[in-house]
Ligand code: ADP
């Protein structure tokens with residue numbers, strides 16, 4: 121007997137028939153003697169609809185109320201899953217974030233989990249009850265509902281698995297595992313049997329939405345045995361593991377892309393000490409994260425150019441902040457471009473192999489794709505290119521690094 125966590129994403133609980141299908145898997149695990157916690161997302165499309173309601177309700181809205189609205193999708197599916205399990209003869213009870221309680225900080229819309237109290241759930245396990253937990257939600261120190269950022273049900277599941285000391289955390293979704301690239305745009309993407317926590321973390325943070333980045337961070341920290349598998353077939357999926365569990369390490373294990381980027385360029389910025397601090401300080405104060413940065417060499421030793429990226433949803437605010445700072449910064453021109461995509465090559469093997477970046481630049485050059493910004497870390501290289509080249513760039517890199525399926 122073991123404790124396990126099973127998470128079902130939106131497409132896996134998109135209607136009653138699919139919830140029933142997921143419930144049959146839960147029943148099988150419960151009947152084989154396991155203590156099961158099921159974590160569910162909202163039905164596919166529901167959270168988008170709820171976000172859209174709030175967006176249209178008011179231009180500026182209170183994020184505390186946004187959380188009240190957008191967390192409601194998971195309330196529905198947790199109740200339905202419990203009803204269906206009960207109907208199948210499986211004792212089950214639903215749990216909303218505040219009932220567990222799953223405590224978070226106060227960062228409404230994108231809260232971080234601080235503690236999961238599993239006392240009551242574990243007590244019910246002893247009575248043979250399955251816990252059905254509404255994902256994506258928690259409560260803050262004031263007792264108000266919070267949400268964990270889009271895709272946050274993955275993080276609810278991993279946090280619960282860590283708190284329960286679960287033997288496995290299975291993420292059931294609409295793909296049968298983690299692929300070398302998004303199978304929706306790369307038909308030749310290959311399924312990975314295993315991927316390291318570190319690579320998965322980079323892939324997720326660089327755009328592979330199959331797991332929310334924070335869920336991988338948490339799994340890595342608490343060594344949760346995380347598996348991504350399909351709701352629709354029996355294949356074993358992908359295990360996220362420690363590096364030493366992988367015998368043959370590929371130099372490059374995946375290509376990710378993110379359309380969630382926008383580029384800001386400041387031209388003719390006076391080149392003097394403190395310029396960067398005066399640009400990025402006010403952006404940080406406004407809660408705007410800056411990702412890639414390039415500063416041009418000052419041609420005339422007086423002025424320089426600064427290009428950087430922010431999240432698309434932060435672009436308007438970033439421009440506003442910088443316009444307000446213009447008299448102090450004294451830059452000549454500001455341009456903003458949201459028609460860009462960040463394409464990244466990821467692999468732990470890069471630590472010991474030179475030339476990965478060079479082959480990336482060569483491949484893109486051969487396709488006539490201009491690189492606008494570059495950033496690197498120990499195990500990834502990212503470039504910013506025009507959005508219209510997304511598919512071409514990702515597919516040609518996938519081929520160039522020998523990742524295509526036979
Ligand atoms: P869920 O609703 O189950 O949480 P998501 O839509 O959040 O599912 O995540 C699954 C999707 O992630 C897949 O349909 C796929 O298009 C996308 N994806 C992006 N990159 C990858 C990748 N490298 N491997 C697998 N899926 C990926």
Ligand code: ASP
Nearest residue numbers: 161167256270271272273
């Ligand atoms: N329903 C939420 C979303 O769509 C959380 C999740 O599905 O993981 O973002």
Ligand code: MG
Nearest residue numbers: 129271329330
């Ligand atoms: Mg998801």
